[in-house]
Amino acid sequence: MIGDGGDLTRLRCIASNVGAEMLAANAEQIDAKGIWPAENMQALAEAGLLGLHVPTRLGGHGQGMLALAVICEELARHCGSTAMCFGMHCVATQVLVAKATQEHEARYLRPIARGEHVTALALSEPGTGANFYLPRAHFRPADGGFLLSGRKSFVTSGGHADSYVVSVAAPGGENDPGTFTFLMVDGGTDGLRWGDPWRGFGMRGNSSRSLEMSDVRVPAGNLLGGTGDQIWYVFEVVAPYFLIAMSGVYLGLAAAALDLAIEHLKTREQAHTGERLRELPVLWPEVAQSWTELEATRQLVQHAARLGDAGHPEAPLALFAAKARVAGTCTQVTDTAMALMGGRGYGEHSAVGRMLRDARAAHVMSPTTHMVETWLGRSLLGLPPL
Ligand SMILES: Cc1cc2nc3c(=O)[nH]c(=O)nc-3n(C[C@H](O)[C@H](O)[C@H](O)COP(=O)(O)OP(=O)(O)OC[C@H]3O[C@@H](n4cnc5c(N)ncnc54)[C@H](O)[C@@H]3O)c2cc1C
Numbered sequence: 283m284i285g286d287g288g289d290l291t292r293l294r295c296i297a298s299n300v301g302a303e304m305l306a307a308n309a310e311q312i313d314a315k316g317i318w319p320a321e322n323m324q325a326l327a328e329a330g331l332l333g334l335h336v337p338t339r340l341g342g343h344g345q346g347m348l349a350l351a352v353i354c355e356e357l358a359r360h361c362g363s364t365a366m367c368f369g370m371h372c373v374a375t376q377v378l379v380a381k382a383t384q385e386h387e388a389r390y391l392r393p394i395a396r397g398e399h400v401t402a403l404a405l406s407e408p409g410t411g412a413n414f415y416l417p418r419a420h421f422r423p424a425d426g427g428f429l430l431s432g433r434k435s436f437v438t439s440g441g442h443a444d445s446y447v448v449s450v451a452a453p454g455g456e457n458d459p460g461t462f463t464f465l466m467v468d469g470g471t472d473g474l475r476w477g478d479p480w481r482g483f484g485m486r487g488n489s490s491r492s493l494e495m496s497d498v499r500v501p502a503g504n505l506l507g508g509t510g511d512q513i514w515y516v517f518e519v520v521a522p523y524f525l526i527a528m529s530g531v532y533l534g535l536a537a538a539a540l541d542l543a544i545e546h547l548k549t550r551e552q553a554h555t556g557e558r559l560r561e562l563p564v565l566w567p568e569v570a571q572s573w574t575e576l577e578a579t580r581q582l583v584q585h586a587a588r589l590g591d592a593g594h595p596e597a598p599l600a601l602f603a604a605k606a607r608v609a610g611t612c613t614q615v616t617d618t619a620m621a622l623m624g625g626r627g628y629g630e631h632s633a634v635g636r637m638l639r640d641a642r643a644a645h646v647m648s649p650t651t652h653m654v655e656t657w658l659g660r661s662l663l664g665l666p667p668l
Contacts, residue, residue: 289343289345290345290348290349290352293331293334293343293345293349293352293353294352294353294356296329296330296331297326297329297331297352297353297356297357298356299329300322300325300326300329300331300357301356301357301359301360301361302360303325304321304322304325305319305322305325305357305360305361305364306360306361308321308322308361308364309360309361309362309363309364309633309636310631310633310636312361312363312364312486312487313363313484313486313487313631313636313639314486314631316479316480316481316482316486316487317487318367318439318441318442318487318488318489319361319363319364319367319487320442322361322364323364323367323368323371323400326357326364326368326397327397327398327400328397330343330397331353331368331397332368332371332375332394332395332397332399332400333375333391333394333395333396333397334349334350334353334372334375335349335350335372335375335376335379336375336379336391336392336394336395337379337391340387340391340392340395341392341395341396342391342394342395346587346590346591347522347523347526347586347587347588347590347591348584348587348588348591350369350372350523350526350527350530350587351526351527351529351530351533351583351584351587352530352584353368353530354368354369354372354526354527354528354529354530354531354533354534355530355531355533355534355537355580356534357531357534358530358531358532358533358534358535358538358640359534359535359537359538359541360538361487362484362485362531362534362535362636362637362640362641363485363486363487363488363640364487365530365531365534366438366485366488366527366528366531366643367400367402367438367439367487367488367489369527369528369530369531370402370403370438370439370527371400371401371402371439371443372523372527373403373520373523373524373527374401374402374403374445374446374447375391375394375401376519376523377403377447377464377506377515377519377520377523378390378391378401378447378466378506379391380506380515380518380519381506381507381515382506383503385503386466386503386506390445390466393444399444399445400439400442400443400444401443401444401445401446401447402437402438402439402440402443402445402446402447403437403438403446403447403520403524404434404437404440404446404447404448404449404467404493405417405434405447405448405449405520405648406434406435406436406437406648407419407432407433407434407435408433408435408492409433411435412646412648412649412650412652412653413653414449414516414648414649415449415462415513415516415668416451417432417449417450417451417462418432418433418451419431419432419433419434419448419449419450419451419495420432420450420451420452420453420455421450421451421452421453421463421465421500421509422453424499425499426501426502427499427500427501427502427504428465428499428500428502428504428505429497429498429499429500430448430450430465430467430495430497430498430500431495431496431497431498432450432494432495433492433493433494433495434448434492434493434494434495435492435493436490436491436492437490437491437492437493438488438489438490439488439489440476440477440480440489440490440491440492440493441469441476441489441491442469442489443469444468444469445466445467445468445469446466446467446469446493447464447465447466447506448464448465448466448467448495449462449463449464450463450464450465451463452509452510455510461509461510462510462513462515462516463505463509463510464505464506464507464515465500465504465505465506466500466504466506467495467498467500467504468504471498471499471500472498472499473495473496473497473498473499474493474494474495474498475493475494475495475496476491476492476493477491477492477493477494478491478492479491482643483639483642483643484636484638484639484640484641484642484643485639485640485643486639517598517667521601521649522590522597522598522601524648524649525586525601525602525604525605525649525654526583526586526587526590526601526604528605528608528644528647529583529586529604529605529608530583532608532609532611532612532641532644533576533579533580533583533608533611533612535612535616535637535640535641536576536579536608536611536612536615536616536637536641537576538633538637539615539616539619539620539634539637539638539641540569540572540573540576540615540619542619542623542627542633542634542637543569543572543618543619543620543622543623543627543634544569546559546622546623546624546626546627547559547560547565547569547622548560550624565622568618568622569622571618572614572615572618572619575611575614575615576611576615579604579607579608579611582600582603582604582607582608583604583607583608585600585604586600586601586603586604587604589601598657598661598667599658599661599662602649602654602655602657602658602661602667603654603658605649605651605654606651606654606655606658608644609644609645609651610651612641612644613638613641613642613644613645616634616637616638616641617638619634619637619638620634620635620638
């Protein structure tokens with residue numbers, strides 16, 4: 283039970299239907315060929331899900347973190363890459379929502395709610411890597427707007443989204459989180475140079491490409507908030523939503539892998555005994571432990587999301603813990619599921635193999651497990667997270 287009064291239950295049902303009807307059918311091809319899931323994103327748009335976080339007065343659903351966790355989990359059961367592209371779109375949308383001007387509402391949020399606009403996040407950089415809150419890319423005012431230069435890495439939906447929330451710092455202020463600034467960069471802007479197609483170990487449909495900008499011109503109206511006042515975005519908006527989006531995605535992968543393994547154990551009959559694998563007592567604890575781990579992690583993730591939605595002071599602790607826990611759970615449960623499925627699971631294009639490869643991104647995607655456990659440990663010891 284989600285306990286949200288109905289709206290979220292309805293949205294979850296929609297996500298589940300789109301997942302089963304569209305995402306599941308495309309998942310193998312998306313993974314095998316490394317294709318960005320355009321058709322799936324269109325289906326999510328038509329189902330009205332792109333506006334999950336857009337306020338209702340602008341035509342969206344006005345939902346928060348709990349909805350993000352639940353919908354991402356539902357989608358990832360069918361396709362991890364699509365769920366991740368959707369999740370990153372949602373985090374970027376929430377960054378916009380947090381400080382949208384009327385112009386941003388008209389140019390971005392209303393089209394997002396209508397399913398006409400996909401957005402994405404460009405924070406990570408090759409130089410600062412996991413320290414995603416320290417952009418080296420910079421901006422300088424010019425002709426009433428801004429010129430952006432620098433490099434971004436692993437931009438999910440890179441080259442496909444209609445816009446990107448891009449983090450930059452003031453020139454010379456690269457080591458000063460106080461100069462952190464967000465600008466919207468439209469996909470068709472002159473001077474965006476995308477790197478090679480993404481070829482990941484998993485999450486192969488993500489199009490998580492690098493981006494190079496050299497004096498890319500952006501209008502003044504594309505500034506989110508003011509220049510240099512936005513490090514709060516990282517810890518109040520980006521990190522919490524990022525943590526929850528990914529927690530949902532990795533939960534969904536683990537849940538789907540366990541379902542596959544259970545189905546295999548129920549149906550696989552051994553020739554020498556005539557019995558199904560589920561009759562083997564040695565396998566029962568493995569299934570039980572995976573299910574328990576998954577359910578306990580889901581409760582932690584949804585608890586963290588509820589605290590986040592309520593603005594509870596302990597939300598950051600629960601959010602850090604949830605992302606760290608889900609990364610461990612997802613890698614462990616998908617690994618166990620593959621073992622339970624034997625050689626069939628190990629085949630080149632097996633679904634559980636795809637889930638296991640997708641799952642391996644959980645520890646390394648920001649905030650990485652090292653990072654969130656560092657923040658959690660420091661916070662518990664009365665130190666500032668950074
Ligand atoms: C599939 C995928 C999709 C992604 N999508 C996006 C996206 O849409 N937008 C975006 O902005 N980024 C995205 N990223 C980037 C991601 O979020 C990470 O920022 C990035 O993978 C980490 O940077 P790096 O590879 O340079 O790691 P490195 O910085 O080289 O880190 C290597 C290891 O060192 C550890 N480490 C580094 N610094 C610290 C520290 N200070 N404290 C503790 N441990 C540390 C890390 O935890 C990691 O284990 C994506 C990455 C992947 C793999």
